Every structure is written in C-alpha cells, then in structure tokens.
Amino acid sequence: MKKSVFKAGALFALIPFLSSCGDQADSTVAHTSLQKEPVEYVWPWLDSANSRWFYFNSATRPFGLVNLSPDTELEGTWGSGYRYNTLEVKGFNHVHAWQLSGLSVMPVSSREPLEVLKGDYFSPFSHQDEIVAAGYHKLSLQRFNIDVELTSTTRVGFHRYQYGDNEQRQVLLDLQGNFGPSALRKGSFFQVDANTFQGHVINEPTVRRPRPTPVFFHIELDTPVSGIKESAGEILLTLEQGTKPVLMKVGISYVDEAGAANNVRAELPHWDFDKTVAESRQEWNSWLSKISVTGGSEQDKTRFYTDLFHALQGRRIVSDVDGRYSDQTSEQRKVKQIPLDESGTPKFTHHNSDSFWGAQWTIQTLWPLAYPKVASNFVNSMLLMYQDGGYIPRGPSGGNYTHVMTGASSTPFIVSAYMKGIRDFDIELAYEGLRKNHLPGGTMGRAGYEHDSAYSGGLEHYINDGYVPYPLPKKNEAFHQDGAGQTLEYAFQDWTLAQLALELGKTDDADYFGKRSKNYTNLFDVETGFIRPRDTSGNWLTDFDPYDYRIGFVESNSSQMTWFVPHDYSGLSELMGGKEQAALKLNQAFETASESGFTSGSSHDEEGLAQNRRIPINYGNQPSIQTAFIFNELGKPHLTQHWSREVIKAVYSDVSEKQGFNGDEDQGLMGSLSVLMKIGLFQLDGGTGRDAIYQIGSPIFDKIEISLDDHYYPGKTFKIETINNSDRNRYVQSITLNGEPLDRFYLTHDEIVSGGLLLLEMGETPNI
Structure with missing residues (x-):
C-alpha cells in the first residue's frame, strides 16, 4: 500500500484543529492511534x-x-x-x-x-x-x-x-x-x-x-x-x-x-x-459505522470503508431543506412541495440519480439492508416524478427525465424495497406507474436518452415477437439500441413486476408478465450455447462472435450477458444442457477472464479498446457483475467462494490513485458491489423474489456487524463471524445460523433483519 493512504487517515483526527494546533492536537493523535474509527479509513x-x-x-x-x-x-x-x-x-x-x-x-x-x-x-x-x-x-x-x-x-x-x-x-x-x-x-x-x-x-x-x-x-x-x-x-x-x-x-x-x-x-x-x-x-x-468490520489488513479496511463511502454518494438530494423542489418533467419548470409530516418536516428527500441499470446487484441490495430509509427516500422521490410527469424515471437529473440507459431499471429497485418490508410509500400508485412503464408508450420502450418518443427500445417487437431484434429498423438517434441485451433486461424486469403482482393479488398481470419473462429463451442459440441476436425476420446474426463488443448487447458482449437471467438460472442451465454443463461453461469463462484481471482495462474509457474488449466476464461494468454468485444456484458454492475472492483481489483491493474500480463506478454501484462481496452477502435477483434471498459467499473479514434500522426491522444487529478465515482458507466448511446448523448457501431477508449470528467455519479445501 502507498504511504499516502495513511497520510489522510492520520491527519484526519487533526482536521478540526488545523488552524489552532497545540497540546490538544497531540492528545487527539494519541487517541486515534489506539482507536481508529470507520471514517478515518476513507x-x-x-x-x-x-x-x-x-x-x-x-x-x-x-x-x-x-x-x-x-x-x-x-x-x-x-x-x-x-x-x-x-x-x-x-x-x-x-x-x-x-x-x-x-x-x-x-x-x-x-x-x-x-x-x-x-x-x-x-x-x-x-x-x-x-x-x-x-x-x-x-x-x-x-x-x-x-x-x-x-x-x-x-x-x-x-x-x-x-x-x-x-x-x-x-x-x-x-x-x-x-x-x-x-x-x-x-x-x-x-x-x-x-x-x-x-x-x-x-x-x-x-x-x-x-x-x-x-x-x-x-x-x-x-x-x-x-x-x-x-x-x-x-x-x-x-x-x-x-x-x-x-x-x-x-x-x-x-x-x-x-x-x-x-x-x-x-x-x-x-x-x-x-x-x-x-x-x-x-x-x-x-x-x-452501520457496517462494522474486524480483521483483515489495514488496506482491507481502508478499501472497504472507501467503497462504502462511494456507495453513499453521487445520487444527490435536489430538494431544499423545507421540501420544495424543481419539477422539470414538462416544458415549463414548476416549483413544488414534498409532503410534510406533523412537525412540518419533509417526509422524504427528492434526488438526482444516474440510471438504476445494474442497481439490482449493488445499491438495491446494500441500501435496504443497512440504510432502508435511503431506499424509501428514493422510491418516494421516483413516485413524486410519476405524479408530476407521468413516468417513473430511470435516471432523473435536476427534476428532468433523462431516460438514461435502457429498460425499466427502476422496477426491480421499487419491487425489492417492498419485498423487504420497506412500505412507507403508496404501493398501488407504484404498481400503476411500474405497469405503465412496461407497456407500449412507457419507459421500457425508450432506448437510451429517447426523450420525445417511446419506440426505439423495440418493446412492441418484444411483446409481439418475443424478443427485441438487432438491428432494429432505424427509428431515431437514441443510444443503446442493442436488441439481445434489451431482451434480457426486459425479461428480468418483467419477472420482478410479476412477483409484485403476485404479492398484491393481481394474478392476471402476474401471469402476463411472468410469461413475458421467458422471452430470453427465444434468443438462446443451442448451436453456440450463447444468447444470440436475431433480426426482424427471426434470422440469427451471421458471423456471430460471442466476444464481439456492443454487437447487440448494451456495453457488453454475448459471453458476458448470456448470464443475465437473474430470475431463472434453472431455465438457463437447462438450455445449456444442465447445471453441471452450465457450471463448467461459467468456470471456463472465469478462468479466461482471470488472465485479464476480470476487467476490460483499468478504466471505463479503455473498455472498448481492441485489446480489452474480448473478455467473457467483466467486473468493470454492470452487465456481468453477478456471475461469481451464480455457482451457488448451479450447486457449486465452492466456486462462488473461490471466484468472488479472486475478483476482490484483482479488482476491488487496490488503494491507489491510478486504480480502484477498474471500470465504470456509476455513482456508488461498484463501491456497493465491493462491500457486498467482502461481507459475503449477495442477491442474484436483487431481492425481488417473494422471499428476498441472499446468497452466502466468502467474507474477507473475521467479524462483520450490520446495525439494523428499528424503524423498519425487528432485529438490532446481524453478525457474521468466520473461524480460521484467510485468503487461503476461503472455503466454507460449515454454517450455523443462531446456533443451528444450516445446510444451504443462502439466507432470507427475514432471517437477517430479525437479527442474529451467522457463523462460518472456513478451510483450505472446498467442502462440496
């Protein structure tokens, strides 16, 4: 680690006294050397x-x-x-x-x-x-x-x-x-x-x-x-x-x-x-301090709390202290007011946000777990924009719609919050807006930054033909018209909406969107074993190369995005010949990606370079950052434990000015991912299922304590402790939850937020 890493931490204790240093500063340094707080690691x-x-x-x-x-x-x-x-x-x-x-x-x-x-x-x-x-x-x-x-x-x-x-x-x-x-x-x-x-x-x-x-x-x-x-x-x-x-x-x-x-x-x-x-x-x-960690090196803790710091940035408040905000959803700017509680305080804050594209594996899991009020604020903020402008946004900016990226990426975020018991918002209003987004004319039908129309996302093709074609017949100059990638996103987002429909007793909608969620199967090419673009006539893309970058896939390639089926890994593995074959295929992808450090270069602007783009797994951008935890679903949890550790070491351990996220840190997404991987909890479907499942990985710390918000959850803390943990001893040998043996590699949301202790005994060899 560079010396400069500790420069800021050591001096941080002195910051309030920089203009008047004296004996008091000396005592502060002495205290800091004995007890270092999380903020000092940032x-x-x-x-x-x-x-x-x-x-x-x-x-x-x-x-x-x-x-x-x-x-x-x-x-x-x-x-x-x-x-x-x-x-x-x-x-x-x-x-x-x-x-x-x-x-x-x-x-x-x-x-x-x-x-x-x-x-x-x-x-x-x-x-x-x-x-x-x-x-x-x-x-x-x-x-x-x-x-x-x-x-x-x-x-x-x-x-x-x-x-x-x-x-x-x-x-x-x-x-x-x-x-x-x-x-x-x-x-x-x-x-x-x-x-x-x-x-x-x-x-x-x-x-x-x-x-x-x-x-x-x-x-x-x-x-x-x-x-x-x-x-x-x-x-x-x-x-x-x-x-x-x-x-x-x-x-x-x-x-x-x-x-x-x-x-x-x-x-x-x-x-x-x-x-x-x-x-x-x-x-x-x-x-x-909502997440306390013990063990690991000083560099591990520096990187961990810096990543957590990033997870709480970027998607900024845009409302005033009195709750007034600027509504820019129509041509004429309007000043409006957030509802106030009985004390005259705004009930929530209004926010900017880059896209929620990829949020299902990052902030959508971290915020509800450690900061449920933040998740609530963002849901209510999006519903406010729905009331103002008629659409739940996927990336608002200063009260504007931006339609950043693709799909209806806000749907999983809102569904996840509701499934986790964060329910201080109008769920019927939310469902109305989400459903509208998934139908023609809604946000799902808009390609990247398509402001004044809603057809370049190919939603009508997706509904009528079962997939979004590539290339799409030219519509306008919108970005990200990458049909196969869009099909995969829409299918997952449809599934999440179907889960909410089931929860709310809307069975017809649940059936309709549930069937649409199977559309990904229409693009699986048995001959190549990959998701493959098809044109409007149903023909497969010729000269198909699963490593081609942005040929029908949004900021990714087929090799990476074939695994973007968070809602149906059983169905995907069947298409691949069974779970054993799927695990072999994914493991080979990791073996290959490890040679490039699991990223397409060391920064996002290097991703498209010829020497970087041909990689089967990319942890520098969102489309394939869930892949290490898929092995749990394929019956190979030891491979989740192995590859998640390897990714942490290669991508999310450095503490330097030149490297850190090795890609696109979109307003806390990669910081959140790093935090989740290091505490060994991950949600493949973003917690949008009715049980809100967390996959168990391989935590890098000896002890982890998550403080639970008593306004939302019954428990006080959830603790994870490891025995014999080290980089070498990365494999889980046994699991107990609150003293009882656990024979599965997942927890439910209710088990976590009720509080308790997850104990993992670690070892050098896989226990499968």
Whole structure:
C-alpha cells in the first residue's frame, strides 16, 4: 500500500484543529492511534486519476446536494472534475452531479484587470501539502499564495481562505463556460448587502438532460466587499484587507435564491468552520459505522470503508431543506412541495440519480439492508416524478427525465424495497406507474436518452415477437439500441413486476408478465450455447462472435450477458444442457477472464479498446457483475467462494490513485458491489423474489456487524463471524445460523433483519 493512504487517515483526527494546533492536537493523535474509527479509513483519492465529473468526493455529506471539490479538468462528462494527475486548480465547483454542475468559485490575489484575469486564473498545487478526507479538503494555491479549506453541510458549501500577508484578497465567481457535462450560462447576479450576494446559473440542455436547468446560489462572506467587477459572466469580488482567514458560505438550491438563502439559515447559522468539519466527520462516521468490520489488513479496511463511502454518494438530494423542489418533467419548470409530516418536516428527500441499470446487484441490495430509509427516500422521490410527469424515471437529473440507459431499471429497485418490508410509500400508485412503464408508450420502450418518443427500445417487437431484434429498423438517434441485451433486461424486469403482482393479488398481470419473462429463451442459440441476436425476420446474426463488443448487447458482449437471467438460472442451465454443463461453461469463462484481471482495462474509457474488449466476464461494468454468485444456484458454492475472492483481489483491493474500480463506478454501484462481496452477502435477483434471498459467499473479514434500522426491522444487529478465515482458507466448511446448523448457501431477508449470528467455519479445501 502507498504511504499516502495513511497520510489522510492520520491527519484526519487533526482536521478540526488545523488552524489552532497545540497540546490538544497531540492528545487527539494519541487517541486515534489506539482507536481508529470507520471514517478515518476513507481515502477519497481512490482511482481519482480516472475521475469523471461526479466521481470524486471530499467536501460533501451523504447524498449531499453540495459536492464541493477542486476541479483540475473542466471539459466533458468523462475525464473532468478532480483528476489526480493534473496539478492545476481551475476552480471549486459546488455541484458535481449526474449531468449537472453549479457555481464555480476561485480565490485569487492579483493586480491584473478582470478582463485579463478571467482568461488566466488557474493555479498549480501540490499533493504534498494536500489533505482529503470525508467531508473536508485542503490545498494551497501556489500561484496566489492562498491556503484553501473546504467543508459543507448537505446544501451549503463552506470555504476558509488564508491569504498571504498584504496580498490582494479576491474571489472570482465563474458563472459561465463548460464545467464537466454542462455548458453553464449566467442567469443572474445581484448584491443583497455589503457581504451577501445571490443569483443563478443555467445548465444548458445536453443530449442526456433535455431541459435547461437552473442552479441558484446565496453567498455570504464574513469580510466586507470593497469592490465588484463583472465581465461577460465573470464576477470579481475584492475584499477588505486583513490578516484573518476569509470565510464564505455558499448555499445552493434548484428552486430559487430564497431557497438557497433558507438552506444557509437552516443548516449553517454560524461561522465556526472547525465545528462544521467536526460535524461532517461525525455524520460520516455514523453512516459508515452501520457496517462494522474486524480483521483483515489495514488496506482491507481502508478499501472497504472507501467503497462504502462511494456507495453513499453521487445520487444527490435536489430538494431544499423545507421540501420544495424543481419539477422539470414538462416544458415549463414548476416549483413544488414534498409532503410534510406533523412537525412540518419533509417526509422524504427528492434526488438526482444516474440510471438504476445494474442497481439490482449493488445499491438495491446494500441500501435496504443497512440504510432502508435511503431506499424509501428514493422510491418516494421516483413516485413524486410519476405524479408530476407521468413516468417513473430511470435516471432523473435536476427534476428532468433523462431516460438514461435502457429498460425499466427502476422496477426491480421499487419491487425489492417492498419485498423487504420497506412500505412507507403508496404501493398501488407504484404498481400503476411500474405497469405503465412496461407497456407500449412507457419507459421500457425508450432506448437510451429517447426523450420525445417511446419506440426505439423495440418493446412492441418484444411483446409481439418475443424478443427485441438487432438491428432494429432505424427509428431515431437514441443510444443503446442493442436488441439481445434489451431482451434480457426486459425479461428480468418483467419477472420482478410479476412477483409484485403476485404479492398484491393481481394474478392476471402476474401471469402476463411472468410469461413475458421467458422471452430470453427465444434468443438462446443451442448451436453456440450463447444468447444470440436475431433480426426482424427471426434470422440469427451471421458471423456471430460471442466476444464481439456492443454487437447487440448494451456495453457488453454475448459471453458476458448470456448470464443475465437473474430470475431463472434453472431455465438457463437447462438450455445449456444442465447445471453441471452450465457450471463448467461459467468456470471456463472465469478462468479466461482471470488472465485479464476480470476487467476490460483499468478504466471505463479503455473498455472498448481492441485489446480489452474480448473478455467473457467483466467486473468493470454492470452487465456481468453477478456471475461469481451464480455457482451457488448451479450447486457449486465452492466456486462462488473461490471466484468472488479472486475478483476482490484483482479488482476491488487496490488503494491507489491510478486504480480502484477498474471500470465504470456509476455513482456508488461498484463501491456497493465491493462491500457486498467482502461481507459475503449477495442477491442474484436483487431481492425481488417473494422471499428476498441472499446468497452466502466468502467474507474477507473475521467479524462483520450490520446495525439494523428499528424503524423498519425487528432485529438490532446481524453478525457474521468466520473461524480460521484467510485468503487461503476461503472455503466454507460449515454454517450455523443462531446456533443451528444450516445446510444451504443462502439466507432470507427475514432471517437477517430479525437479527442474529451467522457463523462460518472456513478451510483450505472446498467442502462440496
């Protein structure tokens, strides 16, 4: 492990005292060396050399509307934001979200006129004097001799700038230009009083987010402003001279300036920067402590809690503290209100979210288990959009529909929550919206980013012919028109809706969607043993190669996605000649994939390269990340134990700036997957079955304790303990649940949330 891994952890205990170090700091270090908290293991630099706009997190809270951090690259959705290998700060943006950016600010010290400075205000910095931690970031702008510290509440960014003695003290606000996925233009800017300013920027439409989306701000400074200059969307605030640090609060809102101001009043009524840092640390520690692990190396724990940190990021709150939110589901933006409880508090939070594509094996399992209120918030947020715009979304952005990726990926998420007893939402309304999504005109029929029609997803073909053809007769310029992959997704999603229909007593619907869930069988080619695309006439794709990338399969190939039948591995194995033959085939795929480290390169932008794309299992993207646990269903649990450990070692163990997720970390999906694999619990169908089954894997820790939320579950904690556990002793020899022998490699959701102890005796050889 790199030394720098422990740099942040060791210094984190000192963060509240960085400006006033003394004897108290020494005692804090001594205490930390004896007792390290989960938050101290978080290392935000992980994989930051491969960052995309919304990837990197430092000065933010769990799911925080504000995600404040330095930007070292500005252009494009990919390769932007904080990139570890670019040592030049180009501003500090308050919003790093799916398809959205916000107000960028930069403290400067210059005698240049604004017309000159605005085109040249970037500054080099060094990692040597940089500190990053959960909720905090510090670095030095070398060009201007300014120390910058950042922290936040949920909706307010908090800045502390220490300027050099006798240096000009200025803050540059950049209200227009390209920032990650968005081109910003100035909406407004005005002064409220000597120290207070308000305004908004507008995120111009993108291919993915179709409507212009405003982000409002409210700025308060603790230092009087002596001068204001403006030039084409750049605002330069000159502050009165002095030696004390300058403090600045920036409230953000998607609603209006009044909402931004109210967010500041409610969340940050004081000017105590160190207190806010400490509170952020405390909040992060509380969330991360929901899963406690013992054993393993320091690197194991660093990676584990950094992965869990990522699982609580990205899909950000977009509602104000008072529950107002921006509805962008129609052409005219509307301000609306989340229902309030008896105390006047919003009943839930409204959220952005990248697609739920792949969520069934990641956040859909982790959140309901450890954070059921989060799952509830997201369900209610999606139902709010259904009431506003007529569709349950599959990836909302600032109140917009984006129709990101394919299928009806929200269906398994909502069904899973209900099956796990998270029922503080209107299930009849949910079913109505989900059913609509699965029928012509609904979300399932829309291909990637198909905003104004609903036919390029090929749903009518799927219903009438039993599969989505490839190629689909040209419809429009929508993305991901990959018929075989779409067929597999639709079939699984249909099955999940059928399970909910059964649970609700809607037997006709259960029969209809249950039959549709068998459509995957229409694309299984017995001759090749793979799912194979067919055209509109029913002909198999000629010159078929199961390793061809994106030839009828969404961000994958046939070898990877043939296994995308989470609801019917018995049926799939029958098509392959039985479970024994299916296990042999899958094991060979893992043997081959191991030669490439189970991923298509070390970052998502390498996935399509010729030397990387021909891989049968890819743990760097979502379509085949369930495969190690399929062996449990095929009667070979020792292979689940073996290959899940091998994947963890190869893909999810590194702690470095250059590697970490080796692919597409879509807003916590890969972080969640890593956490689940390391605690040895996994749901092949995402918990959408009526028993909500968890597969048992091979935990890497000696003890794992999951705190259960008593608002949803009867138990207090669920513990997993291992005996004789090591990398060598990775095979489960015996299982007991609450002292009773267990002769199966799965648990039900009810068994877990009732609380108790799962004891696994481990050994060096398989026990089959």
